[in-house]
Amino acid sequence: MGMKDWFRRRPSDDEMREELEAHVAMRAEHDGVDEATARRRLGNTLRTREAMRRVWIAEWWDALRQDAHYTWRSWRRQPGFALGAVLVLALGLGSSTALFAALDRVLFRPLPFADFDRLVSVGVIVTPPGGSFAGRTESMPDRDYVRMWNTTPAPFEAVTSMDTWTCEIAEEQPEGVRCGDVEHNFLRVLGVRVALGRDFAPEDDVRAAPRGALISHALWVRRYGANPAVVERTLSLETAKGPMPRVPIIGVLPPEFDMPVEAADILLPSQLRPFAPAPFAAEIMPFARLKPGVTPERAEVMLAPQLSQISTSPGFRAEWRVRSLRDRRVGDAARVAWLLMGAVAVFLLIACVNVTNLMLARVAERRREFALRAAIGAGRVRLARLALAESLLLSLAAGGGGLVIAFALLRTFVAMAPPNVPGIADASMDVRVFVVAIVLVVITGVAIGVWPALSVLRAGGLEGLRSTSTASPGARPRVRFALVTTQIALTLALLGGSALLLRSLWKVVSVPLGFDAEHVITLTAGLSRTRYPTPEHATAFFDELLTRARATPGAISAALSDSPSPPRPPRGRIAITVEGRPIEPNAPQVPIAVRWVTPHYFETFRIPVIRGTRLESDGTGEPAVVLNESAERILFAGERAIGRRIRPAAFGFSNGQEVPNPWFTVVGVTAAVRNGQSLTDPPAPEVFLATRTGGPVPPLGLSRLSLRTTATPSDAVTFLRQITADLDPRQLVTIQTGNELLTTLTARPRFIASLLTAFAVLALLLAAAGLYSVASYLVLQRRRDIGVRIAIGASPRDVAQQVVSEAGRCIVAGALLGCALGWVGTRALQSQLYEVEALDPAAWTAAVLALSLVLLAAVFRPARHAAHVDPIAALRAE
Amino acid sequence: MANQENPQAALELLILKTLAAGPNHGFGIALHIEEASSALLRVEEGSLYPALHRLDKAGFIDAEWTVTENGRRARVYRLTKDGRKRLKEIEESWTTLAEGVKRVLRWA
Numbered sequence: 001m002g003m004k005d006w007f008r009r010r011p012s013d014d015e016m017r018e019e020l021e022a023h024v025a026m027r028a029e030h031d032g033v034d035e036a037t038a039r040r041r042l043g044n045t046l047r048t049r050e051a052m053r054r055v056w057i058a059e060w061w062d063a064l065r066q067d068a069h070y071t072w073r074s075w076r077r078q079p080g081f082a083l084g085a086v087l088v089l090a091l092g093l094g095s096s097t098a099l100f101a102a103l104d105r106v107l108f109r110p111l112p113f114a115d116f117d118r119l120v121s122v123g124v125i126v127t128p129p130g131g132s133f134a135g136r137t138e139s140m141p142d143r144d145y146v147r148m149w150n151t152t153p154a155p156f157e158a159v160t161s162m163d164t165w166t167c168e169i170a171e172e173q174p175e176g177v178r179c180g181d182v183e184h185n186f187l188r189v190l191g192v193r194v195a196l197g198r199d200f201a202p203e204d205d206v207r208a209a210p211r212g213a214l215i216s217h218a219l220w221v222r223r224y225g226a227n228p229a230v231v232e233r234t235l236s237l238e239t240a241k242g243p244m245p246r247v248p249i250i251g252v253l254p255p256e257f258d259m260p261v262e263a264a265d266i267l268l269p270s271q272l273r274p275f276a277p278a279p280f281a282a283e284i285m286p287f288a289r290l291k292p293g294v295t296p297e298r299a300e301v302m303l304a305p306q307l308s309q310i311s312t313s314p315g316f317r318a319e320w321r322v323r324s325l326r327d328r329r330v331g332d333a334a335r336v337a338w339l340l341m342g343a344v345a346v347f348l349l350i351a352c353v354n355v356t357n358l359m360l361a362r363v364a365e366r367r368r369e370f371a372l373r374a375a376i377g378a379g380r381v382r383l384a385r386l387a388l389a390e391s392l393l394l395s396l397a398a399g400g401g402g403l404v405i406a407f408a409l410l411r412t413f414v415a416m417a418p419p420n421v422p423g424i425a426d427a428s429m430d431v432r433v434f435v436v437a438i439v440l441v442v443i444t445g446v447a448i449g450v451w452p453a454l455s456v457l458r459a460g461g462l463e464g465l466r467s468t469s470t471a472s473p474g475a476r477p478r479v480r481f482a483l484v485t486t487q488i489a490l491t492l493a494l495l496g497g498s499a500l501l502l503r504s505l506w507k508v509v510s511v512p513l514g515f516d517a518e519h520v521i522t523l524t525a526g527l528s529r530t531r532y533p534t535p536e537h538a539t540a541f542f543d544e545l546l547t548r549a550r551a552t553p554g555a556i557s558a559a560l561s562d563s564p565s566p567p568r569p570p571r572g573r574i575a576i577t578v579e580g581r582p583i584e585p586n587a588p589q590v591p592i593a594v595r596w597v598t599p600h601y602f603e604t605f606r607i608p609v610i611r612g613t614r615l616e617s618d619g620t621g622e623p624a625v626v627l628n629e630s631a632e633r634i635l636f637a638g639e640r641a642i643g644r645r646i647r648p649a650a651f652g653f654s655n656g657q658e659v660p661n662p663w664f665t666v667v668g669v670t671a672a673v674r675n676g677q678s679l680t681d682p683p684a685p686e687v688f689l690a691t692r693t694g695g696p697v698p699p700l701g702l703s704r705l706s707l708r709t710t711a712t713p714s715d716a717v718t719f720l721r722q723i724t725a726d727l728d729p730r731q732l733v734t735i736q737t738g739n740e741l742l743t744t745l746t747a748r749p750r751f752i753a754s755l756l757t758a759f760a761v762l763a764l765l766l767a768a769a770g771l772y773s774v775a776s777y778l779v780l781q782r783r784r785d786i787g788v789r790i791a792i793g794a795s796p797r798d799v800a801q802q803v804v805s806e807a808g809r810c811i812v813a814g815a816l817l818g819c820a821l822g823w824v825g826t827r828a829l830q831s832q833l834y835e836v837e838a839l840d841p842a843a844w845t846a847a848v849l850a851l852s853l854v855l856l857a858a859v860f861r862p863a864r865h866a867a868h869v870d871p872i873a874a875l876r877a878e
Numbered sequence: 879m880a881n882q883e884n885p886q887a888a889l890e891l892l893i894l895k896t897l898a899a900g901p902n903h904g905f906g907i908a909l910h911i912e913e914a915s916s917a918l919l920r921v922e923e924g925s926l927y928p929a930l931h932r933l934d935k936a937g938f939i940d941a942e943w944t945v946t947e948n949g950r951r952a953r954v955y956r957l958t959k960d961g962r963k964r965l966k967e968i969e970e971s972w973t974t975l976a977e978g979v980k981r982v983l984r985w986a
Contacts, residue, residue, distance in 0.1 A: 011941070011953075015953070016927075022951065022952050023903075042923045044924065055931040
């Protein structure tokens with residue numbers, strides 16, 4: 001009895017109470033007694049209500065248990081089905097969950113600032129004449145910021161600004177950290193309170209006022225053992241410009257605090273006001289809180305009239321950019337994240353379609369069983385509910401398996417992820433991720449259960465009992481064909497996408513770099529300012545290291561530099577003056593990347609010098625510089641550069657005094673060498689300044705040794721470690737081979753391509769399995785027809801061909817639909833493709849070919865079965 | 879029916895039979911049973927309502943909130959098609975049982 005009670009409405013507790021109260025009132029009225037007496041007659045109303053409630057709950061629970069029990073028994077009879085379905089779904093759910101966990105911080109998780117959606121990054125983007133600096137972010141020259149925004153501009157409630165730089169805590173245990181210059185209102189604009197001590201006050205932020213420092217929670221714990229007495233202790237800071245006067249620590253930032261962009265362990269007041277003009281403007285990063293209702297786009301429009309006040313060199317174009325803080329932090333990574341989310345969603349969908357198909361096959365097999373059950377009294381609704389319960393249980397089991405997969409996958413994602421995905425290192429399976437996983441499990445369970453449940457409703461009729469195994473293919477096979485077609489279409493879209501990404505990855509990997517990093521080993525040593533207090537000490541260390549490196553077995557050439565090896569950009573960008581060309585007053589020059597190198601650098605990296613000479617080795621003449629082609633173009637605009645002189649803006653400091661740089665003579669021009677943030681960025685202008693004994697030294701100090709050698713990489717690493725240990729056993733170094741560096745640089749396209757390819761290959765296998773199952777079912781169902789056809793003279797070939805052509809129709813329809821899907825979907829991919837069109841014919845042809853081959857292979861067995869049907873046996877089976 | 883010994887089955891029978899005469903609310907049902915049995919049977923009011931809800935959930939009766947002629951809101955129950963069938967079944971088996979018991983008692 002009661003098979004329909006799943007759908008009966010449960011009265012609410014209020015209704016139950018009201019019903020009993022009505023009874024008491026009627027009894028009192030009828031018997032002419034007061035309500036208390038009437039209530040006593042009813043007995044303990046609390047207990048009665050409890051009994052009423054239990055009527056509804058207990059049986060609901062019982063039914064659920066019954067369904068679960070029944071499902072479990074049927075799985076044990078067919079463990080293959082259950083295992084297959086759970087595995088397929090677990091893969092889908094696991095990869096979705098892991099990807100969500102990895103990308104939550106990029107896409108969804110709220111930023112740790114009050115009302116963060118009104119926080120924006122503001123600034124101008126300056127484009128040089130006839131070109132663009134790829135990957136430039138918005139900023140403002142500090143003098144323009146101070147001059148123009150003394151009063152807060154109209155779109156904003158408040159503005160603030162920051163900048164970060166490398167510094168060192170020059171105390172007993174020296175430690176290299178990041179320092180940040182911020183305005184006094186910085187934390188208040190972000191809506192953050194200090195955890196300890198006090199925030200900056202306006203009087204801290206006045207030029208030449210005594211500074212105080214705020215330190216990060218992590219630094220407080222790491223360096224001061226979370227001691228509250230840290231406030232009013234002082235810090236000795238060493239900057240690139242020399243030591244700073246000791247600063248008292250005035251407060252500690254909260255543990256969850258995170259800089260809007262970049263990182264900093266120590267915040268200092270930037271003291272921009274009153275503004276003291278410097279020969280060259282510094283760029284700062286302004287942030288603002290929008291007034292309620294103002295969008296970033298609107299703010300850009302409102303700021304437009306101020307654009308003319310921004311100082312730019314003639315011919316340069318400037319434009320405002322206002323964008324949400326999340327956009328600024330995440331940037332391009334958001335696009336990649338959405339792309340991967342889309343791919344994993346498609347994959348999960350494919351997994352669902354696949355399992356739905358399996359379940360429909362089971363419903364078809366058990367059609368007679370269902371019809372029989374319906375005939376002996378099980379309501380169809382009850383049977384449909386059973387199907388739904390089965391799908392939910394499948395999904396639940398898959399969710400459990402999926403979590404295990406997700407844990408493993410997340411670790412892989414984090415290890416593989418390109419370095420510029422913000423927050424991915426902190427990604428973990430936390431409560432948010434579990435909630436999402438549970439939601440996915442429920443959605444999946446319902447999604448895969450609805451169709452089978454409907455089909456049970458239909459199969460429940462008596463016609464199901466009457467029909468035999470030879471029944472003509474009814475609605476269900478058609479549905480199943482449609483599902484397989486959908487699956488094929490989605491699979492082709494994934495395959496096409498991954499083919500495009502793989503082609504693009506191939507192009508990225510084979511980009512002409514302009515140098516040869518194979519057989520080059522680079523050693524990086526950050527020298528402590530305490531043990532190497534002057535540039536002379538550091539230079540002595542590196543000179544000695546260089547001499548010893550050249551003496552290692554197999555060494556061909558070695559050189560020193562202040563910057564990471566190409567294709568990484570150099571550490572410094574600086575304005576450069578050309579001799580004989582007047583400086584525009586109040587106009588910042590084009591900042592150009594500056595790499596300090598010793599002679600032999602070009603040999604070591606095999607950078608071709610196309611004009612002039614390489615830096616003369618051990619030359620002691622006047623300071624020399626080599627330009628790359630685009631620097632030559634920007635600085636000399638087609639004029640002959642060799643023999644002319646240029647001067648980088650002053651950045652050398654000595655005793656707190658700026659030391660102007662000398663003039664450097666251009667001795668050579670190199671071909672384009674990649675030096676952008678990614679391998680595919682076109683080469684940016686760059687100058688190679690020669691460091692020579694007795695000549696000018698790089699302001700940030702030398703930090704790298706590069707060695708070209710015929711020794712094997714592992715031998716070379718051992719040699720370099722040995723010579724460093726001989727020289728200074730306490731010095732820590734990192735050693736990287738040229739190939740390792742290139743691998744990290746291609747991490748992003750590699751990551752996207754390998755993820756999408758993995759999804760595509762799995763999807764292809766699932767599609768093959770789906771088609772195989774439908775084709776097999778079809779052959780089984782038509783055994784009699786096939787038997788008759790063979791009996792009247794059809795050849796096995798004809799029969800097999802028919803199966804193949806029917807499956808072929810599925811493949812063609814799926815492929816066409818898939819191409820259409822891909823045509824729409826891969827637009828989103830275009831931004832991640834390098835020199836490959838989203839509609840690249842080669843990639844799509846490859847995808848279609850791979851799809852067809854695998855799917856036709858899947859049909860092979862069912863077709864052979866059909867060909868081998870024994871007509872007599874098939875007809876007798878009736 | 880295995881649970882005929884169960885006093886619940888008797889209560890169920892009385893409720894269904896009462897409702898066969900027309901829709902009624904809980905108090906009306908209790909009253910009708912007392913009056914029809916000439917006060918021989920007195921309904922345990924505490925178990926009447928859980929029984930009603932059990933029948934409601936099983937689909938033998940439907941419940942609806944209506945206003946009585948006294949202008950009072952009451953949850954009124956009405957027999958469903960399934961309920962009518964069910965009533966016939968248990969009425970038959972109950973009469974058989976009662977007849978059997980009567981005969982045994984006569985012989986004792």
